[in-house]
Amino acid sequence: MNVFYIRLVVLTAMLLPVLAGCQSAVGPLGGTNPAIPEAKQGQDCRVHVFGLGGVPDMTGAQAMRAGGITKLRRAEYRATTFFDVGRECVIAYGE
Numbered sequence: 001m002n003v004f005y006i007r008l009v010v011l012t013a014m015l016l017p018v019l020a021g022c023q024s025a026v027g028p029l030g031g032t033n034p035a036i037p038e039a040k041q042g043q044d045c046r047v048h049v050f051g052l053g054g055v056p057d058m059t060g061a062q063a064m065r066a067g068g069i070t071k072l073r074r075a076e077y078r079a080t081t082f083f084d085v086g087r088e089c090v091i092a093y094g095e
Helices: 002-020 061-067
Strands: 022-028 040-049 072-082 085-094
Touching: 040 061, 061 072
Parallel strands: none
Antiparallel strands: 022 072, 040 085, 072 085
16 A cells, blocks of 8 residues: 555544544523523533533523523523533523
């Protein structure tokens, strides 16, 4: 085999686990009401390192408190990790 192809195979073998370790997800929590415009936004984020750092409050209460929201219109969960190191957030929108 040519040296170029050997290097290409080695580079591909090195980068494949890196691509498999990336994760990004966004999902709604509960019901949504998109007809009403969001005036406020609050978020509860936690840094996640190999199982340490905790999980954000999935009810959205902490995010609502952080944004000064009294009427919840929409809440969503966002996670961005790389080999179990990353950030998880609950974002609340409302009035």
